[in-house]
Amino acid sequence: MNIRPELTNHQIGRSVPRLEGPEKVSGRASYVHNLKLPGMLYAKIFRSTVAHGRILSIDVSAARMMEGVEHVFTGEDVKTIVPNPYFGPAFHDQPVLAIDKVHFVGEPVAVVLARDPYVAAEAAQLITAEYEELPAVFDEVEAMHSKAVVHEELKPAGTFPDLKHLAGRKDTNIALDYHLRRGDPVAGFAQAVHVFEHEFRTQQVMHVPLEPMVTLAEPHHNTIIIHTASQSPSFVRIEIARLLGWPENRVQVKVPHLGGGFGAKLYIKLEALAACAALLAGAPVKVMLPMEEQFYTITKHASTFRIKSGVDHEGRLLARHCEVYWNGGAFADIGPRVTQKSGFTAPGPYDIDNVSIDSYALYTNRPPAGALRGFGIPQLVWAYESHTDIIAHELGIDPIEFRRRNILRDDRPQATGTPMTDAAVDAVLEKIAECMQWESGSRRKSDDPTKRFGRGMAIGFKASISPTTSVAVVNVAADGSVVLQLSTVDMGQGSDTAMAQIVAEILEVAAEDVRIVHPDTDVTPYDMATLGSRSTFHMGHAVRLAAEDAKRKLEELAHAMGFTDHAVWQPRDLFRRKYGMQAGNVIGVGTFIPEYRSPDPENGQSDKVTPFWMIGGTGVELEVDVETGHFRILRMINVADLGTPLNPRIVETQLSGASMMQLGFTMFEEMRLDAGQVTNASLADYKIPGIQDVPDAIENEIVAAHQSNGPFGAKGVGETATFGVSPAIANALFDAVGVRLTQLPLTPEAVFMAMRAKEGAASGV
Amino acid sequence: MVCNDMNDKAAVVRRIRFRLNGRQREAQVASHENLVDLLVRLDLFGARESCGQGLCGCCTVLVDDIAVSGCLTLAQLVDGCEVHTVEGLAEKGKLDFVQQAFIDEGAFQCGFCTPGFVMMTHELLKRIPEPSEPEIREYLSGNLCRCAAYPEIIRAVQTAARNRPDPAGVAGEHA
Ligand code: FES
Ligand code: FES
DSSP states (O other): OOSSGGGTTOSTTOOOOOTTHHHHHTTOOOBGGGOOOTTOEEEEEEEOSSSSEEEEEEEOHHHHHSTTEEEEEEHHHHHHHOSSOEEOSSBSOEESSOOSEEOSTTOEEEEEEESSHHHHHHHHTTOEEEEEEOOOOOOHHHHTTOSOOSOSBOOBOSSSGGGGGGTTOBSOOEEEEEEEEESOHHHHHHHOSEEEEEEEEEOOBOOOOSSOOEEEEEEOSSOEEEEEOOSOHHHHHHHHHHHHTOOGGGEEEEOOBOSOOTTTTOSSSSHHHHHHHHHHHTSOEEEEOOHHHHTTTOEEOEEEEEEEEEEOTTSOEEEEEEEEEEEOOSSOTTHHHIIIIIGGGTTOSBOOSEEEEEEEEEOOSSSOEEOOSSTTHHHHHHHHHHHHHHHHHHHTOOHHHHHHHHBOOTTOBOTTSOBOTTOOHHHHHHHHHHHTTTTTTOOOOOSSTTEEEEEEEEEEEEEOOOSOOEEEEEEEETTSOEEEEEOOOOSSSOHHHHHHHHHHHHHTSOGGGEEEEOOBTTTSOOBOOSOTTOHHHHHHHHHHHHHHHHHHHHHHHHHHTTOOTTOOOOHHHHHHHHHSSSOOEEEEEEEEOOOOOOOOTTTOOOSOSOSOEEEEEEEEEEEEETTTOOEEEEEEEEEEEOBSOSSHHHHHHHHHHHHHHHHHHHHTOOOOEETTEESOOSTTTSOOOOGGGSOSEEEEEEOOOOOTTSGGGBOOOTTGGGTTHHHHHHHHHHHHHOOOOOBSOOOHHHHHHHHHHHHHHHTTO | OEEOSSSOTTOEEEEEEEEETTEEEEEEEETTOBHHHHHHHTTOOSSOOSSSSSSSOTTEEEETTEEEEGGGSBGGGGTTOEEEOGGGTSBTTBOOHHHHHHHHTTOOSSOSSHHHHHHHHHHHHHHOSSOOHHHHHHHTTTOOOTTOOHHHHHHHHHHHHHHOOOTTSOOOSOO
């Protein structure tokens, strides 16, 4: 079989331009943002103004009376259709609209529906609520023992077996405590010649997709269609069906293009409110957040990481203890999984025989935190790579040389016991050294005496979230044209294009000729979610299997139609012969779930905790103005092990985009809170990276590697370039001006204050 | 001037006439509606409201050849003006040289910000036909891209500048 022979075997590794490019540049790509339906009502949410309080009363009467307002609903109305209206992926702790209590400033309390969004917004201003304020807790370390308790009782969702034991726990803010033990840490520290101990902190930040979160729910006779900007259509269907007590097949979830996701649009967000409001109103309801309100939906965990290492004479790490506190905010969202799935990589990509990890997911009265590009990994790398740099400097060992002595090399067991197979830690490290000409020490010097040059680097790694399932369907029409049905959401990462390349490779067509059906749970099969850089590997395999299944069926059909093994045929010839005309389909199905072994609940050990490892590192050269603390990134080099990339061009954009996003989280992004109130919830006050923030030079290097169990040797990409950015910058600042910052963001003020403090200390002031 | 019978009694509704992507249009517009609201009513979705504060450039359109933030432009103010949106660029479905350059350089990921960047690039190249990199950065500093496709966007502007059709009307490489 061969449709376009000149293309045979050239689909993988080809930099196919994004399939949806023409739609995107012409402004015609469809986003839920654009969607309008006849009779549609716009929703406006009335939100809590206190961080923690009992609801005494909610007065919606004035809003209800306003002309043009169709409905106003509160938690009590929701209860009439969903008796237990609490949702969430790990814990059922999030009410559709507040019931009895509010847990953070910004929690949805009531919703107004009107045909005109301006009317809905004005009416929402007429709602008032009275609260009896309760003591609140905002800091993750304080939350460990605070008298203020965010939720009376823990309510694990039941989806994750390893959270079940938490059911019914009372009077605690610890949503999950995760522990790992390897070797004998006490003995390891006892043997150590040097012991180092530090604490690092990260701030709360937001994903800020430029298409703010949006969902449109459309009720029908006994079904509901949910059009939503979601990264996890399958989960939305399951969770909405569970809330309503319906079978899955009465809930249809459709996702067109996403205007950015980065983890913000995962699991279930506005969908529960949109569905309930639409069912109560009996009309389509669009919940479309303005930019400001995104800051009250989901954020990235603020964190505190206490790390302690014991080192021997030769600069070998003997023992490490990691204590990580994750500020999960008011609802757990996926925080408990971050605590565990990222927690076990807290010691870094180092070969250490004796390790202990204690990682805690904490409830606080802040806006909730969940997954954001890296699933907790950037917070960890920030700490362990700053710590590593400090140790190297204090021991007088070159930071790269110190890492060479300690990194996990081929197939060595990581802290969980799972071997580092196909994990090019050393190649990434050496590539950074090479690009930065580290050894030859070519150090730039500025002519300007007020400027200091510095360089720094960092490496990190991540496991894939496991075990998770992907299913794909490849549908060959009677003219031989191919459609791929999958629930992976292309939010800009280029999955449509990469998946089309896999189908094209196997069915010997051009990637450009494969049509992708965007997620529609009536048509596209189950996929766990588009998160954690899992799609290339998991969905990539499912798509490969589906295409292979279709190919096998075509070959069987050829046989049945009398073609010999060596005959040349086109798929359309087979259908014609079989059905006498252009008719019929061949449907291939692929399902993939990787091998996995649950960690031992006692010590966290497992020899198969992840199907693959992602390795990334960053090198930075910068220049600090010693008079002001301002610094400029002259050069940023991102190095990654991605296996064998399916589409090198798209992969490179992914790397530079991820590193730029992390650069924002490193240098200036920060949600500022005052008594739980976000005081900078808008792009006017919360700055994200712009074009002027791009370093003078940004380079992306992909090391030669192969993921032997990956589809065509590939593995995930989306998060890898976030890992090393923050510590690389902090390490370069230290190199430049000798100050060590331990709290993100690394603002000019922070650099300035640290320089002055150091001078003060030096002059004895 | 009449009261908006739909909703807000205080809103002043006016009939405006303007040219949109080369065609004469008329619309009834309330005083609080912005230009993005109006375009959406006319089923044009390329200009998108994101920040709503004039800070991200997702809503960029050209009014009398000047790039403006649609979210900050009251719709009534385009009465008598010439409005160009991204949808007007591709004639008969053929992408123009700026759009093509964005594809050639892979200058977007999610694409939400792209129409704004494309419109801004048009204005830039009209003023500075061969912009330097600092000039490109300076000119596009009011447009945000959360996917951070900035390095590719800079290259796309440079490619567009090279492929720009001759202003005298002679077609360039991609025109
Ligand atoms: S939406 Fe108009 S500038 Fe951001
Ligand atoms: S491409 Fe996603 S915001 Fe620019």
